[in-house]
Amino acid sequence: MTETPVLAARGLVKRYGRVTAMDGADxxxxPGEILAVVGDNGAGKSTLIKALSGAVIPDGGQILVDGEPVRFHGPLDARRHGIETVYQTLALADAQDIAANLFLGRERRRGGLLGRVFRLLDSRGMRAEAERVLDELGIGIRSMQQPVETLSGGQRQAVAVARAAAFGTRVVIMDEPTAALGVAESAKVLDLIRRIRDRGLPVVLISHNMPQVFDIADRIHVHRLGRRVAVASPRTHTMNEVVGLLTGALRMAEDGTVEEARPTVPAGTPE
Structure with missing residues (x-):
């Protein structure tokens, strides 16, 4: 029996004037996988991810959550469906502490009169919950009251990922999570992504780092010229084959094997 995708797209189209960013993208x-999305700059993978996270509204096509068609009018709609996104910018408030960042935009208020009338925040409760989430994910940070601006690059990334994992109930999307990190910090972030997957939360990983993709991904979505051209597996395909697929030098046959791409011959031209 074929598994129903947690998140799917069928024939997505997005045009910006004469530029087609998505051209029938699938x-x-x-469930329970790490799916890497790879493609050259300008391939349209960022537009695809923005559509799946509600930041871009497609001109055509369909998005499905657990097999049911949905229409996102903005990122909040995607969040309501349990889809959380960690962008390269991280969207952290540097001057605020870790707990405040974890609940950024979702602040909890105290119960009773203090919360209802005076709108006081439940700072103690948010710190306790933030500590629980970070402990569960194996993220070691000294204090939840530590300002984010005092953290290392890897720790900042971990806070952004932990926020997505805390509130994402269906999918976590990560855009180049190790792009600005060194080898040691990148390894810690990759371990964190594995722990999220092992908790049962599927992850979409956008990355240019092919060795990391082959280290962590269960499947690899290859995007080119605004559409998906192949789905490869690190177990059955080589890194050179995936690079060939995303550059167009190779193509994937119906049986899953990779072969040299045949040049397109204009109509009326003798072969």
Whole structure:
């Protein structure tokens, strides 16, 4: 029996004037997997991810959550469906502490009169919950009251990922999570992504780092010229084959094997 994708897209189209960023793009994320999305700059993968996270509204096509068609009018709609996104910018408030960042935009208020009338925040409760989430994910940070601006790059990334994992109930999307990190900090973030997957939360990983993709991904979505051209597996395909697929030098046959791409011959031209 075929698994129903947690998040899927069928024939997504997005045009910006004469530029077609998505040209019938398809996408499927299966339960409990890490799906890497790879493609050259300008391939349209960022537009695809923005559509799946509600930041871009497609001109055509369909998005499905657990097999049911949905329409996102903005990122809040995607969040309501349990889809959380960690962008390269991280969207952290540097001057605020870790707990405040974890609950940024979702602040909890105290119960009773203090919360209802005076709108006081439940700072103690948010700190306790933030500590629980970070402990569960194996993220070691000294104090939840520590300002984010005092953290290392890897720790900042971990806070952004922990926020997504805390509130994402269906999918976590990560855009180049190790792009600005060194080797040691990148390894810690990759371990964190594995722990999220192992908790049962599927992850979409956008990355240019092919060794990391092959280290962590269960499947690899190859995007080119605004659409998905192949889905590869680190177990059955090589890194050179995936690079060939995303550059167009190779193509994937119906049986899953990779072969040299045949040049397109204009109509009326003798072969």
């Amino acid at each position: 996408f499927e994320l299966l």
